[in-house]
Amino acid sequence: xxxxxxxxxxxxxxxxxxxxxxxxxxxxxxxxxxxxxxxxxxxxxxxxxxxxxxxxxxxxxxxxxxxxxxxxxxxxxxxxxxxxxxxxxxxxxxxxxxxxxxxxxxxxxxxxxxxxxxxxxxxxxxxxxxxxxxxxxxxxxxxxxxxxxxxxxxxxxxxxxxxxxxxxxxxxxxxxxxxxxxxxxxxxxxxxxxxxxxxxxxxxxxxxxxxxxxxxxxxxxxxxxxxxxxxxxxxxxxxxxxxxxxxxxxxxxxxxxxxxxxxxxxxxxxxxxxxxxxxxxxxxxxxxxxxxxxxxxxxxxxxxxxxxxxx
Amino acid sequence: xxxxxxxxxxxxxxxxxxxxxxxxxxxxxxxxxxxxxxxxxxxxxxxxxxxxxxxxxxxxxxxxxxxxxxxxxxxxxxxxxxxxxxxxxxxxxxxxxxxxxxxxxxxxxxxxxxxxxxxxxxxxxxxxxxxxxxxxxxxxxxxxxxxxxxxxxxxxxxxxxxxxxxxxxxxxxxxxxxxxxxxxxxxxxxxxxxxxxxxxxxxxxxxxxxxxxxxxxxxxxxxxxxxxxxxxxxxxxxxxxxxxxxxxxxxxxxxxxxxxxx
Numbered sequence: 001x002x003x004x005x006x007x008x009x010x011x012x013x014x015x016x017x018x019x020x021x022x023x024x025x026x027x028x029x030x031x032x033x034x035x036x037x038x039x040x041x042x043x044x045x046x047x048x049x050x051x052x053x054x055x056x057x058x059x060x061x062x063x064x065x066x067x068x069x070x071x072x073x074x075x076x077x078x079x080x081x082x083x084x085x086x087x088x089x090x091x092x093x094x095x096x097x098x099x100x101x102x103x104x105x106x107x108x109x110x111x112x113x114x115x116x117x118x119x120x121x122x123x124x125x126x127x128x129x130x131x132x133x134x135x136x137x138x139x140x141x142x143x144x145x146x147x148x149x150x151x152x153x154x155x156x157x158x159x160x161x162x163x164x165x166x167x168x169x170x171x172x173x174x175x176x177x178x179x180x181x182x183x184x185x186x187x188x189x190x191x192x193x194x195x196x197x198x199x200x201x202x203x204x205x206x207x208x209x210x211x212x213x214x215x216x217x218x219x220x221x222x223x224x225x226x227x228x229x230x231x232x233x234x235x236x237x238x239x240x241x242x243x244x245x246x247x248x249x250x251x252x253x254x255x256x257x258x259x260x261x262x263x264x265x266x267x268x269x270x271x272x273x274x275x276x277x278x279x280x281x282x283x284x285x286x287x288x289x290x291x292x293x294x295x296x297x298x299x300x301x302x303x304x305x306x307x308x309x310x311x
Numbered sequence: 312x313x314x315x316x317x318x319x320x321x322x323x324x325x326x327x328x329x330x331x332x333x334x335x336x337x338x339x340x341x342x343x344x345x346x347x348x349x350x351x352x353x354x355x356x357x358x359x360x361x362x363x364x365x366x367x368x369x370x371x372x373x374x375x376x377x378x379x380x381x382x383x384x385x386x387x388x389x390x391x392x393x394x395x396x397x398x399x400x401x402x403x404x405x406x407x408x409x410x411x412x413x414x415x416x417x418x419x420x421x422x423x424x425x426x427x428x429x430x431x432x433x434x435x436x437x438x439x440x441x442x443x444x445x446x447x448x449x450x451x452x453x454x455x456x457x458x459x460x461x462x463x464x465x466x467x468x469x470x471x472x473x474x475x476x477x478x479x480x481x482x483x484x485x486x487x488x489x490x491x492x493x494x495x496x497x498x499x500x501x502x503x504x505x506x507x508x509x510x511x512x513x514x515x516x517x518x519x520x521x522x523x524x525x526x527x528x529x530x531x532x533x534x535x536x537x538x539x540x541x542x543x544x545x546x547x548x549x550x551x552x553x554x555x556x557x558x559x560x561x562x563x564x565x566x567x568x569x570x571x572x573x
Contacts, residue, residue, distance in 0.1 A: 016571070056571075056572065059402070059405070059406045060405065060406075061401075061402060061405060061406075061571070061572040062571040062572060062573075063569070063571060079408050079409060079410045080314075080408055081408070082406060082407055082408040083407075083408040085406065086406075087402070087403065087406035088403075089399065089402040089403060089406075091399075092399070092402070092403060093398045093399045093400050093402075094400060094403070095328065095332065095400060097331070097332060097335045098328075098331075106324060106328055107403065107404075107407065109320070109321070109324040110321055110324055110325075110404065110407040110408070110409055111407050111408060112317055112320065112321070112408070151403070154403055155403075158407075164406075
């Protein structure tokens with residue numbers, strides 16, 4: 001039995017007016033996608049593609065010009081259902097005159113978490129995001145990474161069923177990024193649904209179950225991450241030494257190879273169907289084959305080709 | 312918890328946080344300090360006068376309470392919503408189960424509580440300096456403070472309305488304009504009535520009806536001269552203020568609900 005849809009976006013279009021009296025600009029063009037229960041959904045696109053606008057509409061911070069969006073079966077213009085929703089905006093800002101503990105207590109009150117559960121939950125989350133030591137320090141002294149951790153904690157303070165994260169790894173060091181990745185995976189283990197806006201494709205490959213790629217306000221692809229990778233073009237990277245210049249030109253012309261200098265050697269990426277012919281050509285020229293590595297197109301390459309198509 | 316009780320609890324959380332922000336703001340302490348100094352300096356000014364020293368003392372005191380009260384109301388009110396949107400603190404708050412109306416009303420109530428708290432401090436200084444100078448304190452003084460509290464709440468409401476859709480500079484300009492014109496609408500209406508132009512008469516009448524009649528809250532003259540004040544002198548203006556404020560807040564919420572937050 002297929003899992004129920006938690007987020008449904010249907011034919012969403014959004015126009016904005018960049019300035020007073022200026023013509024309206026379309027930033028979302030008839031986009032549709034669905035996020036299923038218990039999955040980690042990556043919403044991927046370059047800067048300015050419309051990711052944050054989509055998320056703002058889902059969070060009720062902006063209004064759609066047309067189309068429909070629901071979360072947990074409720075229209076996004078409602079507010080009551082948000083007791084089941086957590087949200088981490090990109091580069092979150094908080095009241096810097098509050099301490100970490102006061103901040104989380106404030107958000108827990110907004111979500112209707114009663115005392116004494118609130119006190120316990122705040123302490124538990126401060127511990128979980130590694131801020132227990134700084135809990136009673138005002139936020140104005142927190143580093144960017146610490147603010148991001150407060151952002152994660154406030155998104156989870158009411159134990160939501162769905163969590164929306166806008167560029168959650170933004171501004172974090174490698175340890176912070178790993179912590180967030182682990183946290184997202186842990187949320188999935190707990191049965192939560194995670195919607196993640198990002199442009200870091202490595203993170204998508206590592207944690208997301210499904211992905212939608214948005215470019216210039218239109219959805220270009222939507223599907224299972226592994227399916228994308230499996231469908232990606234198979235090729236091989238040939239690392240060659242002592243390759244004559246004319247053979248290099250030959251590889252490019254006849255086999256469509258893409259050459260890259262590695263210093264002493266040359267790397268030639270050749271599609272799978274041309275590997276045998278390219279190797280024969282290399283051997284005939286007297287060059288040395290150091291290695292042959294099969295290569296599957298990464299999400300990044302698929303993403304780049306989607307972006308290129310729109311140029 | 313019922314829907315209404317939950318909504319009130321969220322409004323209270325926002326209001327409490329707004330008060331906490333103000334209590335931790337150095338700017339408001341500075342303004343309050345100068346207001347109290349001005350009220351106390353009334354005693355010195357009274358000493359310099361041969362006649363009506365007590366009246367001068369209380370005129371200066373009540374003037375300081377109104378002036379600094381309005382300055383604080385406008386200064387903080389114009390940033391009330393704009394700063395939240397500009398700093399994007401509103402993103403995490405509005406993603407929680409509260410409506411924009413809850414948020415705006417909570418911010419408004421928090422600021423009004425802050426201003427009333429400051430009025431209480433200024434009022435205490437006024438009473439202390441009056442008692443020390445043996446100046447009379449009458450029910451008219453209590454009515455003056457009560458109506459000034461209503462007027463300041465109304466000014467905060469107007470500032471909140473402008474803050475919901477424009478920049479702090481424009482909001483300050485508009486709110487100050489409403490405050491100044493609000494104290495002149497009765498004169499405008501009377502001038503219009505004497506005009507030969509029907510349009511001027513109509514425009515002056517409309518301004519008097521649409522803009523808040525802030526002179527309705529001014530009992531400074533009655534208090535300073537020890538004139539008697541009957542209940543209708545302050546109950547009716549208080550009801551008028553509450554009604555006007557409700558309309559202003561409805562308009563502010565309606566505008567804020569429609570805004571896209573960038």
